[in-house]
Each structure stands twice: as C-alpha cells, then as structure tokens.
Amino acid sequence: MTALSRQIIAVVPAAGVGSRMQADKPKQYLRIYGKTILEHTVGALLSYPPVKRVILAVAENDPYLRRLPLARDSRIQIVSGGETRAESVLNGLKAIENPERIQVLVHDAARPCITHEDLDKLLRVTDENGAILALPAVDTIKTSDVRQQIIRTEDRNFIWLAQTPQFFRADVLLRALEQALAQGFNITDEASAMELAGFRPHLVTGRSDNIKVTRPEDLALAEFYLSQKNKIK
Ligand SMILES: Nc1ccn([C@@H]2O[C@H](COP(=O)(O)OP(=O)(O)OP(=O)(O)O)[C@@H](O)[C@H]2O)c(=O)n1
Numbered sequence: 001m002t003a004l005s006r007q008i009i010a011v012v013p014a015a016g017v018g019s020r021m022q023a024d025k026p027k028q029y030l031r032i033y034g035k036t037i038l039e040h041t042v043g044a045l046l047s048y049p050p051v052k053r054v055i056l057a058v059a060e061n062d063p064y065l066r067r068l069p070l071a072r073d074s075r076i077q078i079v080s081g082g083e084t085r086a087e088s089v090l091n092g093l094k095a096i097e098n099p100e101r102i103q104v105l106v107h108d109a110a111r112p113c114i115t116h117e118d119l120d121k122l123l124r125v126t127d128e129n130g131a132i133l134a135l136p137a138v139d140t141i142k143t144s145d146v147r148q149q150i151i152r153t154e155d156r157n158f159i160w161l162a163q164t165p166q167f168f169r170a171d172v173l174l175r176a177l178e179q180a181l182a183q184g185f186n187i188t189d190e191a192s193a194m195e196l197a198g199f200r201p202h203l204v205t206g207r208s209d210n211i212k213v214t215r216p217e218d219l220a221l222a223e224f225y226l227s228q229k230n231k232i233k
Pocket residue numbers: 012013014015016017018019020021026027028057081082083084085086088089108109110111212213214
C-alpha cells in the first residue's frame with residue numbers, strides 16, 4: 001500500500017482545560033463569530049476533501065460537546081481524552097481500525113485558523129518520516145539557566161516552532177507514542193515521539209496565523225485571522 005492510497009483521518013485532541021486562557025469554560029468551547037473554536041477547527045478539517053473522518057478526544061464528563069451539532073455528525077467519532085495531550089492523542093489513535101492503512105493528521109482543537117493550502121503542503125510529504133507544519137524562528141533565540149540569565153544565543157537558522165497538523169502513518173505514530181510514554185518521556189507533540197523512535201520528520205513551512213489559542217489576547221487575533229480567511233465580516 002502506498003502513502004497516496006492510504007485513507008486520511010484527523011485526530012483532534014480537545015480534552016484540555018485551557019488554564020492559561022482563564023475563561024469560565026475550556027477554550028475550545030469559547031465562541032468566535034457564533035461558533036465555538038472547536039467547530040471552526042473541525043469544520044476546516046471536514047471541509048478538506050481528503051479527510052474522511054475526525055476522531056475527537058474530549059474530557060470524560062465534558063458537558064459542552066453534546067450541545068453542539070458536531071456531536072451528531074456521522075463523520076465524527078468521540079473518544080475519551082487523557083491526563084495529557086499525548087495521552088489524548090494516543091486514545092484517538094487506538095480508536096483507528098487497521099492503522100497500517102491510515103495516515104493521520106493530528107491537529108490541536110485550539111488551532112482554528114488552519115488553511116487547506118497548508119494541509120495540501122503537508123500531504124505532499126509521502127515518506128515514513130512524516131511531516132509537521134512549523135515556522136522558522138524570526139526572533140533571536142536565547143537559552144537561559146534556572147535563574148533566567150542567558151547562557152547561550154542559538155543559531156536560529158536551525159530553530160523552528162512546531163505547529164499542528166502533524167502528519168504520520170497511523171500505525172507508526174501509535175507505536176512511537178506508546179513507546180515514548182511507556183519510557184516516561186514528556187511528549188508535547190507527535191514529532192518528538194517519532195524522533196525518539198529514530199525517524200526524522202520533515203518541517204513544512206506553515207503560516208504565522210495558524211496560532212494556538214492559548215492566552216486571552218489570542219482570541220482577538222483568532223477572530224481577525226478567521227475574518228480574513230472566511231471573509232465572515
Ligand atoms: N489532557 C489534554 C491536554 C490538552 N489537550 C488538547 O491539546 C491541545 C493543545 O494543548 P493546550 O493549548 O496546551 O491546551 P490546554 O491544555 O487546554 O491549555 P493550558 O495548557 O493552558 O491548560 C488543545 O486542543 C487541548 O484541548 C488534550 O486533548 N488533552
């Protein structure tokens with residue numbers, strides 16, 4: 001089976017509490033232009049023709065999802081999230097039947113501004129290493145000690161900021177993530193599990209508007225970028 005003939009499924013970790021957002025509900029359920037951030041994100045994935053199905057990992061006892069039409073969409077499968085983002089992703093991957101026939105796009109629920117053009121770029125990578133969207137660093141990068149004093153300035157020509165989606169063969173990523181978590185590594189994205197398993201994922205240059213809504217000030221930014229993307233206003 002070739003990479004091009006594998007079916008594509010999106011796995012969306014959406015089980016976070018959004019502590020840095022300091023809102024009255026998890027940030028994926030905050031609304032922009034009448035729709036939750038989660039609906040914007042999943043909508044962008046489901047309207048992309050190669051994506052046939054979305055697996056959503058949500059917190060156990062989540063009271064918000066069931067109020068959304070998403071919860072009744074036959075293209076969406078809901079699984080329980082975990083304690084960490086990596087565990088939520090792992091639960092999503094475990095729900096995939098015949099993972100050797102599937103490629104996954106893992107995409108944060110909190111990144112609603114993803115474009116189909118960026119997804120096209122990722123899907124052009126067809127080897128087993130997989131690929132992630134990322135941004136080349138534009139600022140000067142410092143490494144600090146524990147007292148927050150600079151110990152080094154990095155060569156930023158080789159520094160990239162990882163985004164999602166991250167695109168891998170489902171069976172390969174499942175094994176890599178299981179191994180990395182079993183060995184106690186703190187895994188903050190899928191590529192790091194693949195790296196630990198000996199792969200060299202490709203860095204595909206993304207867009208700076210593919211933000212992860214994290215802090216309160218990010219909401220206005222996401223609203224602006226979505227208005228540009230969809231010309232909603
Ligand atoms: N146990 C967790 C933690 C995070 N996530 C998801 O992973 C994505 C990226 O995580 P982050 O932006 O850090 O979200 P939160 O963990 O919700 O935010 P915070 O760290 O501020 O609490 C989000 O879509 C979030 O819902 C998840 O599915 N399961």
